[in-house]
Amino acid sequence: MPSVIPRSSRHSPLPGFGLSLGVTIFWLSAIVLIPLSAVFLKSTTDGWDAFWAAAGSPRALASYRLTFGAALLAAAVNCVFGLLVAWVLVRYSFPFKRLFGALVDLPFALPTAVAGIALTALYADTGMIGKVLAPLGLPVAYKPAGVVVALVFIGLPFIVRTVEPVLAEVSSEMEEAALTLGASRWQTFWRVILPTILPALATGFALAFARGAGEYGSVIFIAGNMPFQSEIAPLLIITQLEEYDYAGAAAIATVMLAVSFAMLLVLNLLQHWQRRRRS
Amino acid sequence: MGTRSTLREPPLVKALLMAAAFAYIALMLLLPLWAVMSEAFRAGAKAWAAAVSEPDARAAIKLTLLVAAIAVPLNTIFGVAAAWAISKFQFGGKAVLIAFIELPFSVSPVVSGLVWVLLFGAQGWFGTWLIDRDIQIIFALPGLVLATVFVTFPFVARQLIPLMTAQGRADEEAALTLGASGWQTFWHVTLPNIRFGLLYGVLLCNARAMGEFGAVSVVSGHIRGETNTMPLHVEVLYNEYNFVAAFAVASLLTLLALVTLALKSALEWRYRAALAART
Numbered sequence: 001m002p003s004v005i006p007r008s009s010r011h012s013p014l015p016g017f018g019l020s021l022g023v024t025i026f027w028l029s030a031i032v033l034i035p036l037s038a039v040f041l042k043s044t045t046d047g048w049d050a051f052w053a054a055a056g057s058p059r060a061l062a063s064y065r066l067t068f069g070a071a072l073l074a075a076a077v078n079c080v081f082g083l084l085v086a087w088v089l090v091r092y093s094f095p096f097k098r099l100f101g102a103l104v105d106l107p108f109a110l111p112t113a114v115a116g117i118a119l120t121a122l123y124a125d126t127g128m129i130g131k132v133l134a135p136l137g138l139p140v141a142y143k144p145a146g147v148v149v150a151l152v153f154i155g156l157p158f159i160v161r162t163v164e165p166v167l168a169e170v171s172s173e174m175e176e177a178a179l180t181l182g183a184s185r186w187q188t189f190w191r192v193i194l195p196t197i198l199p200a201l202a203t204g205f206a207l208a209f210a211r212g213a214g215e216y217g218s219v220i221f222i223a224g225n226m227p228f229q230s231e232i233a234p235l236l237i238i239t240q241l242e243e244y245d246y247a248g249a250a251a252i253a254t255v256m257l258a259v260s261f262a263m264l265l266v267l268n269l270l271q272h273w274q275r276r277r278r279s
Numbered sequence: 280m281g282t283r284s285t286l287r288e289p290p291l292v293k294a295l296l297m298a299a300a301f302a303y304i305a306l307m308l309l310l311p312l313w314a315v316m317s318e319a320f321r322a323g324a325k326a327w328a329a330a331v332s333e334p335d336a337r338a339a340i341k342l343t344l345l346v347a348a349i350a351v352p353l354n355t356i357f358g359v360a361a362a363w364a365i366s367k368f369q370f371g372g373k374a375v376l377i378a379f380i381e382l383p384f385s386v387s388p389v390v391s392g393l394v395w396v397l398l399f400g401a402q403g404w405f406g407t408w409l410i411d412r413d414i415q416i417i418f419a420l421p422g423l424v425l426a427t428v429f430v431t432f433p434f435v436a437r438q439l440i441p442l443m444t445a446q447g448r449a450d451e452e453a454a455l456t457l458g459a460s461g462w463q464t465f466w467h468v469t470l471p472n473i474r475f476g477l478l479y480g481v482l483l484c485n486a487r488a489m490g491e492f493g494a495v496s497v498v499s500g501h502i503r504g505e506t507n508t509m510p511l512h513v514e515v516l517y518n519e520y521n522f523v524a525a526f527a528v529a530s531l532l533t534l535l536a537l538v539t540l541a542l543k544s545a546l547e548w549r550y551r552a553a554l555a556a557r558t
Contacts, residue, residue, distance in 0.1 A: 012368050014451050015461035020364035024376070027357045031428055032382055035394035038404065042397045081303045088300040092293065100301075102544040106308050108483075109536040109543075111490025112388075113510040114529040117517050118311035121318055121526075128310070153307055185288060214387025217492035217510070221517065234389035238497060241393065246402055253390045260385040264378070 039257060043250035054240075054251035063233040064255065066144055070232075071212035074151030075159075075205045082159025082204060083197075089160070090167045104160050107153055112217025119150055120222045142224030147232060150218040155208030162204035166197045166274075199274035206270060210263040214256065315533050318526035330516075330527035338504040339512035339528070345420070346495075346508060347488040350427040355481055358435025363469075366443035367451070377440065383432040391429045392497025395422055418500030423508065426494040431484045438480030439473060442554070446472055475550040479543065486539040490532055 044051050054060065089101055107115065123130045123140040133140055140146050170193055178188040216234040224230040231239075233256055240249035287293065320327055330336060361380060365373055383391065397403050399416040409416060416422045450472060454464040470477075492510040499506045501515060509532055516525035546554065 012448065013455060014367050014448055014464075015455075016363060016465070017368045020360040021368075021370075023357065023360040024364050024380075027353075027360075028376075028379055031425070031432055032379065035398060035429070036382070036386070038394055038397045039390065081300075081307075084296065085300045085303065088297050092297060094297065098544065098548065100304065102540055103304060103308055105540055105543070106312070106536065109486050109490075109539045110311075111492060111510050111529075111532045111536065113492040113513050114315060114490075114532050114536070115311060117513065117525060117529060118314040118318075121314045121522075122310055128314070129306075153311070156307060185292075210385050214385075214390070215493075216387065216389050216496070221514075234387050234493065237389050237393060241396060241497065244402060246397060246400070249393060250397060253387075253393050256387050256390055260387070264382075264385055268378075 036257070039250050039253050042247060043254040046247050050247060051251045051254075054245070054248035055255050059227050059231075060233070060236060060252055060255075062228045063231050063236045063252075066147060066230065067213055067233040068259070070144065070147040070151055071209045071215075074148050074155050074212050075208040077148075077152050078155045078159045078208050079201060079205050082156055082208075083163055083201065085156070086160045086163040086167055090164060105157050107155075108157050112154070112215065113221070115153055115218040116150065116221035119153060119218065120146075123149060123222060141222050142230065144223075144230050146222035146224065147219050147230065150222050151208075151212035151215060154215050154218055155212050158208040158211060159201070159204035162200045162207065163197055166200040167193075170196050196277070199270055199277050203267060203270045203274065206263055206267050210260060210267075213259060213263075312533065315526055315529050318522060319530035321526075322523045326523050327527045327530070330524035331531060333524075335504045335507070336512060336524075336528055339507045339509045340531070342420075342423070342507065343489050343509040346423050346427050347485055349424050350431060350488050351481060351485050353428055354431050354484055355435050355477070357432075358437075358439055358480060358484075359477070361436040362439035362443045362473075363465075365440050366446075367448045380436050380440075381433045383429055386429075388430055388491065388493025389497055392426045392494040394429070395425050395498050417498050418502065418506055420506075422498035423495050423506065426498045427488050427491055430491050430494045431488045434484035434487065435477065435480035438476050438483075442473055442476040443469075445555070475546060475553040479546050479554055482539060482542055482546070486535065489535055 043055070085104060089097070089104075094100075120141055121127050123133070123146060125131070125134045125139065125141070127141070130139070130141055138145070140149055174192055174196075175188055178192045179185075183191065214234060216232070219232055220235055223232060223235075225235055233252060237249045237252050237256075240246075240252065288296065331340075361376075365376065396417055399405055399409060399422065401410065401417075403417075416425070450468050451464050454468045455461075459467070489508075490510060491508075492514070495508055496511060496514070499508070499511055501507060501511060503512075503515065507515060509528055513525050513529050513532070516522075516528065
């Protein structure tokens with residue numbers, strides 16, 4: 001890789017450094033950095049007491065519990081099934097494999113509102129899946145379980161796409177060695193394959209969690225949106241805005257942003273881990 | 280030969296794993312797709328055609344196209360500029376700059392809309408200043424564009440930065456040595472080198488821009504026929520229990536998602552090397 005990039009020299013013979021960096025920094029500041037700083041500034045306009053009253057109100061706390069709890073649970077479900085899908089994609093060949101692989105990205109491409117109403121139609125008591133689950137005492141739509149279902153849908157590609165390339169790289173020599181030394185197939189999976197793909201799996205988990213925690217469109221149709229029960233934090237932000245409580249909305253948004261930034265940090269650490277593992 | 284076969288799972292395990300993966304994909308991804316289409320045509324093709332061609336739906340389609348037509352080129356120009364600066368020159372703080380560019384991906388869509396209300400809403404920082412001058416940003420087209428630009432900010436840049444970094448700057452240096460001007464070098468050397476990567480980024484950027492829900496929901500005000508994009512129109516219809524119409528408009532968005540997936544996969548299969556710069 002380093003041989004491709006010419007020796008480092010600040011005075012590149014190429015023109016346009018000032019223009020391109022200027023455009024970049026201007027656009028980045030105008031669209032992302034200044035607007036985001038507005039959230040932090042607005043959240044404390046009425047002082048720290050008001051901030052904590054809004055960000056730490058029982059209703060807000062209940063919404064964080066649901067939002068982050070459902071995001072964690074959904075990411076965990078996808079770790080199992082995402083790994084399964086990645087495994088089948090990497091290891092086996094079957095007809096229409098490319099189509100199958102392309103389909104995995106559907107949650108990236110499908111607008112979230114469409115996903116939301118489609119899942120609600122399926123999981124409502126009259127829907128195809130809801131009809132089966134409701135008599136079993138497992139209602140999903142308009143319940144916290146609905147939030148988890150929506151986030152499982154949204155999160156699937158994150159796990160598959162991060163695990164897939166690493167799983168493809170697990171060398172057959174390593175597996176052969178494990179087998180020669182007398183390990184069973186199952187032991188080889190647990191002791192050799194899983195540790196190798198663990199950093200990628202953790203990265204996918206973190207990505208799916210981060211996306212799920214902020215998700216709005218696919219969730220609100222299926223969630224029921226009852227305060228203290230099935231109301232996610234992003235929805236509470238909108239409720240506060242509709243009541244013209246800008247500072248309150250900004251306070252909850254600040255908590256969400258703090259979690260996002262923490263996840264970014266975790267993801268960076270995971271990437272370091274992954275890189276160390278690979279080299 | 281012997282080790283090769285022990286490296287694979289027993290046929291029964293393999294069959295079970297594949298069946299489980301197919302079942303999961305069918306349940307989580309195919310069933311929602313089927314739900315959208317079957318609900319959209321529940322009342323027949325005529326009802327579907329009426330729902331997607333009534334004036335409010337047409338206004339929503341037009342607005343969605345307009346917002347994407349403004350937001351996508353803006354972020355494309357930014358993406359190319361950012362990638363040019365980051366990949367062709369050496370300077371400090373690159374890692375931080377890239378992290379900032381990718382920041383919008385980890386922000387909840389609702390917060391991405393909220394930032395603009397905090398800046399330009401009636402009670403925002405510039406609220407009174409804008410009202411005095413009779414300029415409307417929130418609940419109008421500029422707000423929709425800003426929210427969309429925010430959520431689609433990283434797409435093009437993220438695609439181009441690794442590609443152009445891997446390509447280095449030898450081609451450009453050669454062109455300059457041969458007497459080409461800076462712009463000529465960019466148009467005739469750089470652009471052809473990155474065209475598939477650029478197309479890929481624009482494709483994903485556009486899909487997200489047209490399908491975005493949470494961020495535009497915050498800034499739109501949901502004025503029928505005026506500030507409703509297609510996803511918002513779906514929500515309005517759905518909340519009015521006009522399910523056939525809601526799913527009819529949703530089926531158009533689903534079509535957009537499927538076309539995006541097909542083009543994306545085609546690019547990945549045919550130009551894998553050009554996308555990853557492993558030429």
